[in-house]
Structure formats: C-alpha cells, structure tokens
Amino acid sequence: MSGRVGDLSVKQSQLLEKFRLNVSDILEPKHDDHFxxxxxxxxxxxxxxxxxxLRNHLAWRKKVGADTILEDCVLPEVITTYYAGGWCxxxxxxDPVWVDPVGRLDLKGIAHSAKKEDIIKSKIMCVERGYRMMADQSKKLGKRVSQLCIIFDMEGFGMKHLWKPGVDIFCEILEMFExxxxxxxxxxxxxxxxxxxPLxxxxxxxxxSEDTKNKIKVLGSNWKERVLRDIDPNEIPLYWGGTRTDPDGNPFCKSKVCIGGEVPKSYYLREKDQLSSEYLVxxxxxxxxxxxVELEVNEPGCAIRWEFHTENHDIGYAIYxxxxxxxxxxxxxEVVVGNKRVNSHLVPEDGTVYCSKAGxxxxxxxxxxxWTRSKTVLYVxxxxxxxTPSAMCNGYTQEDGNE
Structure with a gap:
C-alpha cells in the first residue's frame, strides 16, 4: 500500500486515526487526510x-510567516533578477514543473549582494507559490495535486559552484525543504x-531522505526524449525540450524562468566577508x-577545496x-595550481581544483x-x-532515456 488516501492498509488506517487524535490540538480545518x-x-x-x-513544521511556519509570505515579503532586486529558476x-x-538552470547560477555573487535570510525566504516563496499552484490545479482538475517536478539543468556547472559558503547556503535550503x-x-x-x-x-x-534520493533521475544525452515522456512539449520551454516560447520567441521563456547569470559587482553589499566554516586552522x-599542508587523495575524481584569509597582509599560495x-x-x-599572491586580508580567498589522479x-x-613580516592565516x-559506483546505486538513478 502506498500510504495515500484510497490506498491504505488496515494498519495504516488505524495509525492515521491515532495520529489525528494525537495532534488534534494543532489541526485546522484545512488539515485533511492528505495532509x-x-x-x-x-x-x-x-x-x-x-x-x-509536524509540530516542528507548524512552529516553523509561524516563525517565518509562511502563510502570508507571498503577500508580505519583498525580495531584493538582485534575487529577483539573478536567482535562476522558475515555474513553467x-x-x-x-503537477507543476520547476525549471532550474543551476549551472547558470552565480550564488557567490548573490551571497555577496543579499542577506542569507533573504535568499532563504526566496526559496520558501518558491515552494509556497508551488503549493498554491497545486491547490488551483486540484480545483481545476477535480483531483488532488500535491507534488511537483523539477528539471535541474547543470549545463555550465563547474568548480566555482562548489564555493563553500554557497554550498553551505544550498545545504541549509535543502535541510529546510526536507x-x-x-x-x-x-x-x-x-x-x-x-x-x-558525483562530487x-x-x-x-x-x-x-531515501525517498528524495530515489526520485532523482540523472539522464543521458537523449534527456529530451525522457522528459517528454512525462511532460507535454507545449508545457515547457523550447530550450529544455518543449515547444513553448515567450511572445518574442525567446526559447528560455524568460518571462517564467530566470536564467541567472553573473551578478554585477555593483550589487555587492560588502567586499570583506568572514569565513563561513567553524573548522578553521x-x-x-x-x-x-x-x-x-599535505592532503591525501585516495582516488581520481576527488576535489580539493580551500578557503582562507590573512589578518593583515597578502600571502602567496600554490598547489603541487x-x-x-x-x-x-x-x-x-608537479604544479597543479601555479603560485599566486592574493590580498586575502581584504577579501577571503577560496577555490576548488579537480584531482585527476590519486596521491x-x-x-x-x-x-x-x-623578509620583514610574518603572516597569520586562518584556513580550511x-x-x-x-x-563510488556502489554508492551511486543507493543514491540517484542514472537513466539513458531509452528504457
């Protein structure tokens, strides 16, 4: 049994009744069996x-104002203009479809230009808007619509996207979703x-969660064919396998989907940031x-990620x-990253490099x-x-689109 309305075992039905009784003090009329x-x-x-x-969730909704966030919250221009993604x-x-061209996202630029709280609020707003779309669809179709699909386009995704403060924000958003x-x-x-x-x-x-992992489908080169098996072409932008365009013929449907791009430094709020990690040396x-600093890499395909700043003066660094x-x-x-001097006392230095071999x-x-100054550096x-291949089998699913 799936554990959904209309497909419950006797035991599941009994547990549902017990659950309803246990949380009766916090339930509202809108909290039906589906919920x-x-x-x-x-x-x-x-x-x-x-x-x-459930109790933690309802307390969280009250804290962040989720019920009225779409009416109450005004996001900074940099987020509405450059945070990639959109419902289309x-x-x-x-079920609603979210198109997310994450490879075009400059999260580092956005993080320098907006408060983390605003970035997180923007994602709450995205999901809350999706839930309202589901409610409208439920009325329109005469059936319960309670899930969403995501097209996660990683074209252009590279080492710069593994910038640690940005990854920390992304992970915090994922934890909130889960x-x-x-x-x-x-x-x-x-x-x-x-x-x-894989990194x-x-x-x-x-x-x-295991449920989320099982729903991640990593598609091969003929991904358009696989996506169109589940989504009609007139529903999604031409660029992502459909036939839909903006009135001006734009294949990205920019009126629906923000395609991101590099954030101009004119938006930056500050030049100097504190390092995000608590594990500094x-x-x-x-x-x-x-x-x-020696680092042991046990297998090809790993990456080395660094972040550091100096207290008063510049410093040089290289990787060998x-x-x-x-x-x-x-x-x-063997030189992996050539020596360079950076003003890490003004702006923290960070980066990632791919390791093609073990060692x-x-x-x-x-x-x-x-020859005159010692330097104090804080780093991670x-x-x-x-x-590994075996671990992949327990995570996302790889499909070639021909099954």
Missing part, C-alpha cells in the same frame, strides 16, 4: 516521529550533468618561509602533486617573498570525495 498522511509517510508511519515533525507548465498528470515540505517532490530530472556531478551529489547526499607563517614518496622539495613536484597533494602557503582545506 496528515504526508507526515506519516515521511516518517514511515512512526507516530512519535511524525508528530514531532505542468506534467501530464497536472524538514518542512516532505513527500512533495515527484521527480527530479538532472540533465547535462558534468563529470564533477556535488556527495556533499548534499547526507541531507536527502590558525597558523603563523614566518617571514621568508612557506607552510605546506608529489611525484615521489618521502621528502620532496616543491620545486621538484599526495601539497597546498603551500608562500611567504618566502617577505578539505578533500571532497566522489561517489
């Missing part, structure tokens, strides 16, 4: 966990996935010296690959050019591991 079963399914019909989840059309069963909008995702089509997709998925996978690099075991001078190592990498802070450097 209650969402929370039961989300916690495998565990009454205690389902009740805690419905699938063949009437806690407060369970059983809402119907299907997520991932298209144009780059080779670093990105590895970061967010611990946040996702603080070191003093003496004048005329270097500080090597050790070509032989034991002690080795950096001059004898020992050395992130080297360089103060050898300074980490290795991001990709999904």
């Amino acid at each position: 209650l079963l969402r929370w039961l399914r989300a916690r495998c019909f565990d009454l205690k966990k389902s009740e805690a989840m 059309g419905f699938d063949k069963e009437g 806690s407060n909008y369970p059983e809402t995702l119907k299907r997520c089509y991932v298209i144009n996935a780059p080779k670093i997709f 990105a998925y590895h970061i967010v996978k611990p946040i996702l 603080k070191s003093v690099i003496k004048k005329g010296s270097m500080l090597p 690959y050790k070509t032989s075991p034991g002690e080795q001078n950096v001059s004898d190592m 020992i990498y050395v992130f080297c802070f360089d103060n050898s050019y300074s 450097i980490e290795v991001i591991h990709p999904e």
